[in-house]
Amino acid sequence: xxxxxxxxxxxxxxxxxxxxxxxxxxxxxxxxxxxxxxxxxxxxxxxxxxxxxxxxxxxxxxxxxxxxxxxxxxxxxxxxxxxxxxxxxxxxxxxxxxxxxxxxxxxxxxxxxxxxxxxxxxxxxxxxxxxxxxxxxxxxxxxxxxxxxxxxxxxxxxxxxxxxxxxxxxxxxxxxxxxxxxxxxxxxxxxxxxxxxxxxxxxxxxxxxxxxxxxxxxxxxxxxxxxxxxxxxxxxxxxxxxxxxxxxxxxxxxxxxxxxxxxxxxxxxxxxxxxxxxxxxxxxxxxxxxxxxxxxxxxxxxxxxxxxxxxxxxxxxxxxxxxxxxxxxxxxxxxxxxxxxxxxxxxxxxxxxxxxxxxxxxxxxxxxxxxx
Ligand SMILES: Nc1ncnc2c1ncn2[C@@H]1O[C@H](COP(=O)(O)OP(=O)(O)OP(=O)(O)O)[C@@H](O)[C@H]1O
Ligand SMILES: [Mg+2]
Numbered sequence: 383x384x385x386x387x388x389x390x391x392x393x394x395x396x397x398x399x400x401x402x403x404x405x406x407x408x409x410x411x412x413x414x415x416x417x418x419x420x421x422x423x424x425x426x427x428x429x430x431x432x433x434x435x436x437x438x439x440x441x442x443x444x445x446x447x448x449x450x451x452x453x454x455x456x457x458x459x460x461x462x463x464x465x466x467x468x469x470x471x472x473x474x475x476x477x478x479x480x481x482x483x484x485x486x487x488x489x490x491x492x493x494x495x496x497x498x499x500x501x502x503x504x505x506x507x508x509x510x511x512x513x514x515x516x517x518x519x520x521x522x523x524x525x526x527x528x529x530x531x532x533x534x535x536x537x538x539x540x541x542x543x544x545x546x547x548x549x550x551x552x553x554x555x556x557x558x559x560x561x562x563x564x565x566x567x568x569x570x571x572x573x574x575x576x577x578x579x580x581x582x583x584x585x586x587x588x589x590x591x592x593x594x595x596x597x598x599x600x601x602x603x604x605x606x607x608x609x610x611x612x613x614x615x616x617x618x619x620x621x622x623x624x625x626x627x628x629x630x631x632x633x634x635x636x637x638x639x640x641x642x643x644x645x646x647x648x649x650x651x652x653x654x655x656x657x658x659x660x661x662x663x664x665x666x667x668x669x670x671x672x673x674x675x676x677x678x679x680x681x682x683x684x685x686x687x688x689x690x691x692x693x694x695x696x697x698x699x700x701x702x703x704x705x706x707x708x709x710x711x712x713x714x715x716x717x718x719x720x721x722x723x724x725x726x727x728x729x730x731x732x733x734x735x736x737x738x739x740x741x742x743x744x745x746x747x748x749x750x751x752x753x754x
Contacts, residue, residue: 397581398425398583399460399550399551399583400459400460401457401459401551402421402461403456404420404457404458405418405419405456406418406419406456407454408441408442408450408452414607416438417607418608424583427583427600428574428586428598429598430588430593430598431586431588433605437607438606438607439587439589440555442604443555446474446553447469447553448468448469449469452465459474460550473548474552475547475552475553476552477555478540478555479559481536481537483536483539484528485527487527488526489531490524493511493514493546494507494510496543510546511542514543517580518576519538533561538572541576550583551582551585552582552583553585554584555587558588559588570593570596570597586598595615596615598614600612601613605624610624610626619632621748622673622748633719638671639651639653639749640670641666641669641670642657643667644666644667646664646665647661653692654712654713654716655713658742660749666752671749673747673750674718674742674746674747676707678743678746679718679720679721679746680740681708681720681740682738682739683738686739687739691741692712693712693713693739694712696710696711696735697734699732699733701724703724704723705722707719708721710738718740
């Protein structure tokens with residue numbers, strides 16, 4: 383991550399904090415909300431916690447913020463434990479989904495408010511608040527009241543209010559959740575650009591996979607209090623480590639396969655009567671699951687043959703505008719979903735009942751290590 387430049391350098395104040403979660407655990411009676419989580423989040427990283435409702439995302443943020451006490455493990459910021467540091471002394475700020483601005487204060491005063499407790503002089507408070515508003519592109523809205531702003535603008539005020547305090551780490555709990563889809567997409571781009579500009583470490587919570595994939599440097603996928611996988615968006619989307627991760631990040635075809643041989647780089651699989659080649663990095667053989675994304679499959683006219691073709695018949699085709707979702711029934715009874723770009727060709731070749739050959743590129747097949 384590059385160092386902050388321009389006005390941002392003074393907003394960020396210092397480089398983003400480095401956060402380590404070490405065996406972090408939080409139990410509420412018999413519920414284990416956070417189950418021995420280990421994570422290292424780099425200075426200035428845009429890091430997302432992604433997972434379904436109840437998997438422990440908010441609890442993890444609240445532990446980092448100090449609103450909850452861990453029942454096990456530790457949290458370190460720039461190498462030092464936060465265990466004994468009360469929430470108001472941690473260089474960490476939180477932006478929530480419900481941004482709760484003060485209705486009786488104008489935008490500028492809302493942004494400046496928190497600095498009163500940091501013993502910042504009045505003139506300096508105002509200067510910094512203006513600068514933070516410029517940063518979220520609301521410089522002209524300083525005198526408005528919150529109710530005179532759109533939801534997206536209010537959320538940007540909430541961001542400015544958190545950034546102006548110059549936290550080393552900013553925690554964001556579904557900050558775009560209350561906004562409509564179009565504004566969310568626009569704000570995603572802005573939020574990512576802003577984070578790069580200020581260099582603050584962002585820990586961003588979401589259950590929206592597209593949001594996480596499009597903004598994050600790295601993502602931790604959480605499942606029942608645990609981290610299933612950590613990686614770049616591409617690593618976790620294209621190389622899911624578990625069926626849960628494969629399924630949670632978009633549509634995944636899962637096939638039952640038999641690994642016949644593998645040499646640590648490639649392997650040969652059996653799918654029903656067919657043999658396929660795949661890239662895989664383990665040794666071993668036996669029953670396994672193979673995952674492949676719909677956009678990596680190619681649906682060709684019946685009769686195409688060669689390596690990694692599987693014959694099938696179109697079960698149904700759903701027109702979704704930019705592409706066609708084509709469901710192909712295989713000889714072994716399995717169903718594969720392919721996403722075919724809508725290039726304007728006629729739809730006859732994808733009509734129900736049409737015999738086809740499906741090409742599965744070896745590098746698109748992700749084999750989860752054989753069971754047993
Ligand atoms: N104060 C509490 N007392 C008891 N159980 C709690 C408490 N806070 C959270 N939990 C439980 O801990 C688990 C994790 O909750 P958490 O709020 O962290 O989930 P989440 O991933 O943020 O979910 P969502 O996407 O719905 O916000 C849930 O089973 C929840 O019911
Ligand atoms: Mg939550």
